[in-house]
Amino acid sequence: MTTLLIQTESIPLTVNLPMQIEMTTAEFYEFCQANRDLRIERSASGEVIIMPPAFSDTGNRNFNLAVQLGKWADQDGAGLGFDSSTGFTLPNGATRSPDAAWIRLERWQALAEEEKASFAPICPDFVVELRSSSDALSRLKAKMVEYLENGATLGFLIDRKQRQVHIYRPNREPEILENPEVISGDPELPGFQLQMAKIW
Numbered sequence: 001m002t003t004l005l006i007q008t009e010s011i012p013l014t015v016n017l018p019m020q021i022e023m024t025t026a027e028f029y030e031f032c033q034a035n036r037d038l039r040i041e042r043s044a045s046g047e048v049i050i051m052p053p054a055f056s057d058t059g060n061r062n063f064n065l066a067v068q069l070g071k072w073a074d075q076d077g078a079g080l081g082f083d084s085s086t087g088f089t090l091p092n093g094a095t096r097s098p099d100a101a102w103i104r105l106e107r108w109q110a111l112a113e114e115e116k117a118s119f120a121p122i123c124p125d126f127v128v129e130l131r132s133s134s135d136a137l138s139r140l141k142a143k144m145v146e147y148l149e150n151g152a153t154l155g156f157l158i159d160r161k162q163r164q165v166h167i168y169r170p171n172r173e174p175e176i177l178e179n180p181e182v183i184s185g186d187p188e189l190p191g192f193q194l195q196m197a198k199i200w
Helices: 025-034 054-076 104-109 137-149
Strands: 004-006 012-017 039-042 049-052 078-080 102-103 126-131 155-160 164-168 173-177 182-184 193-195
Touching: 025 078, 025 102, 054 078, 054 102, 054 193, 078 104, 102 104, 126 137, 137 155, 137 164
Parallel strands: 004 049, 126 155
Antiparallel strands: 004 012, 039 049, 078 102, 102 126, 155 164, 164 173, 182 193
16 A cells, blocks of 8 residues: 655645555656646655645745756756655655755766656755754655655755754764854755845
8 A cells, every 4th residue: 555645834744545555656646747736755664745836935045046056066067956846766665856956967878868867866965954844844854864864965954933044974973053044065065155145
């Protein structure tokens, strides 16, 4: 039986579909194609998590975040940036869509073209999760740990409610910044400075 978690404004809802086995990767891809208006993720255990489109204010902040990352990525040239609509298949089998991501060019180029055209089997080097009003902080923290366990070297969890930024790096406790004006990506993303004025 496949379990669906539907994220609402307050808590996820669980829907059980009458299927005898979990969706295959191909079936999950088809399911996502048939529901393009939703953000859909899948956990390593096969849970399908359905989230509504972002609220307008969150979408604007996601856009401003992606613009800043994109400008830096173009100038730096060492990798590629991705927006919140991108799904990645992590080594543990989960399919995740961070709010913004960046992958080193040599890692991306090592993928086959058909892999790039699907939910690429790769964990981004850098991920950002922006907490919306409907997001449980504990769920986002668990996702950040999952990214690190699957190969990410840097992660920003931006909690607008508390005006905090949790910075994740492998084998270290998260660093928490209180109401920062700028977040630095050094040394993992040399020269990347995320200006927070349009993110808060």
